[in-house]
Amino acid sequence: MKSDAYYSIFTFHVMNNIAHFLPSLDSVQAQCYPEFQGISMDTPTLNKRFHLRQLSSQDKLAMLRQDVKLGLIERPRSLPPKYFYDEIGSKLFDSICKTHDYYPTRTELALLQKHANEIVALVNSNTCVELGAGTSAKSEVLLSEISAHFNKSKFNYISIDVCEEVLVETAARLQNNFENLFIQSIVGEYVPSIQVLPNFDDPVLFMFIGSSIGNFTEQESIDLLSNVAKKMTFDDHFLIGMDRVKDKNVLEQAYDDREGVTAKFNLNVLTVLNKDLGANFNLDNFSHEAVYNEDEQQIEMYLISNSDQQVHIVDLNETLHFERGEKILTEISRKYSKASIHRLLGKSGLVEVKHYEPDNKYFSIVLAKRKKE
Numbered sequence: 001m002k003s004d005a006y007y008s009i010f011t012f013h014v015m016n017n018i019a020h021f022l023p024s025l026d027s028v029q030a031q032c033y034p035e036f037q038g039i040s041m042d043t044p045t046l047n048k049r050f051h052l053r054q055l056s057s058q059d060k061l062a063m064l065r066q067d068v069k070l071g072l073i074e075r076p077r078s079l080p081p082k083y084f085y086d087e088i089g090s091k092l093f094d095s096i097c098k099t100h101d102y103y104p105t106r107t108e109l110a111l112l113q114k115h116a117n118e119i120v121a122l123v124n125s126n127t128c129v130e131l132g133a134g135t136s137a138k139s140e141v142l143l144s145e146i147s148a149h150f151n152k153s154k155f156n157y158i159s160i161d162v163c164e165e166v167l168v169e170t171a172a173r174l175q176n177n178f179e180n181l182f183i184q185s186i187v188g189e190y191v192p193s194i195q196v197l198p199n200f201d202d203p204v205l206f207m208f209i210g211s212s213i214g215n216f217t218e219q220e221s222i223d224l225l226s227n228v229a230k231k232m233t234f235d236d237h238f239l240i241g242m243d244r245v246k247d248k249n250v251l252e253q254a255y256d257d258r259e260g261v262t263a264k265f266n267l268n269v270l271t272v273l274n275k276d277l278g279a280n281f282n283l284d285n286f287s288h289e290a291v292y293n294e295d296e297q298q299i300e301m302y303l304i305s306n307s308d309q310q311v312h313i314v315d316l317n318e319t320l321h322f323e324r325g326e327k328i329l330t331e332i333s334r335k336y337s338k339a340s341i342h343r344l345l346g347k348s349g350l351v352e353v354k355h356y357e358p359d360n361k362y363f364s365i366v367l368a369k370r371k372k373e
C-alpha cells in the first residue's frame with residue numbers, strides 16, 4: 001500500500017509533465033471549448049481539464065486531394081479508411097459496434113471488464129495515451145479502474161483521433177463521469193500525434209484497441225507500432241486489441257451486418273468526397289461488399305459500381321469513369337493468429353507481457369513492453 005505522500009509526488013510529476021505539454025498546445029491551436037466554459041459555472045475546473053490541439057488542419061484537405069488522386073484515379077481503385085470518420089461516419093461506427101453481427105466490440109469489452117483490475121495494477125500508470133480513441137466506450141472501463149486504483153487522485157487521458165467532433169463529445173462525457181480526469185485531445189493522425197507527445201517521467205499506458213491495427217498492411221503496422229515503441233520508456237506499457245482468424249462466415253457477417261449499418265458506413269465515404277471535394281457520387285449507384293481473403297487473412301471492404309457511370313470531382317477537375325462491377329477497396333481488416341501477433345510485436349520493437357483471449361479465441365488483447373535490445 002503506498003502512502004498519500006507517494007501519490008501526491010507521483011501526481012505532481014505527471015501533472016508537471018502535462019503542464020509542459022500544455023503551453024505548447026496553447027501556443028499552437030489549443031482551445032477550451034465555449035460549451036465547457038458554460039458548464040464550468042457548476043464545476044469550476046471543467047474547462048481547465050480539457051485541452052484540444054489541432055494538428056495540420058490546413059493539410060487535411062491537401063492530403064485528401066492527394067489520396068484521392070493516388071487511390072481513385074489510379075487503378076486498382078482504393079481509399080484509405082481514415083476518411084470514413086467524419087462526424088456521421090463516427091456515429092455510424094458507434095452503431096456498428098452495437099449490432100449483433102459485429103462481435104469484436106462486445107468481445108473486447110468483455111475482456112477488458114474481466115481483466116481491467118489486473119492490467120491497471122500491473123501497469124501502475126495514471127497517464128493513458130489512446131490512439132484512435134473514438135467514443136472511448138471501451139477505454140472508459142480502464143479509466144474507471146485507474147481512477148479507483150489511484151484513490152480518485154488526478155489522472156490523465158490523452159486521446160488521439162482524426163475526428164474532432166467525437167473527441168469533444170467524448171471529453172464532455174468523460175469529464176462528467178470522472179471529476180479527477182484531465183484530458184488532452186489531439187485531432188490528428190497516429191504518427192504525427194505520437195511525435196508531438198512530451199516525454200513523461202512516470203509510466204504511461206499506451207492503448208490501440210478496437211482492432212484498428214488491422215487496417216494497416218504488415219509493413220505499415222510495423223512502422224506504426226515501432227513509432228509508439230520508440231516513444232515508450234522501459235516502464236511504459238502498450239495495450240493492443242487484435243481480431244483473430246476465425247470462420248469465414250462469422251467474419252463476413254461481422255463486416256456486412258444484417259441491419260445494414262456497415263453498408264451505410266462504407267457508402268458514407270462517398271458523401272465525404274461529395275462534401276469536401278465537390279464530387280457528385282450518387283450513393284444509390286454503389287453497393288457495399290465485404291469478403292474474407294483467406295490467403296491474406298484479411299477482410300476486404302469494397303464499394304462496387306452498380307452500372308457504367310461517370311463521377312465528376314470539381315475540386316480535382318477530374319472525371320472518373322466506372323464500369324459496372326468495378327471496385328473501390330475502402331478498408332482491409334487483418335486477422336491475426338497468436339504466432340502472427342508475436343511476429344508483429346517482435347518486428348516492432350515490442351515484447352508481450354500478457355495475452356488475454358476469450359474461450360472462443362475470437363479476439364486478443366495484448367499487453368506489451370518495449371523490447372530491450
Ligand SMILES: C[S@@+](CC[C@H](N)C(=O)[O-])C[C@H]1O[C@@H](n2cnc3c(N)ncnc32)[C@H](O)[C@@H]1O
Nearest residue numbers: 082085132133134161162163188189190209210
Ligand atoms: C475502428 S474505430 C475504433 C474506435 C475505438 N478505439 C474502439 O475501440 O471502439 C477507429 C478510430 O480511429 C480513428 N482513426 C482512423 N484512422 C485514423 C488515423 N489515421 N489517425 C488517427 N485516428 C484515426 C477513427 O476516427 C475512429 O475513431
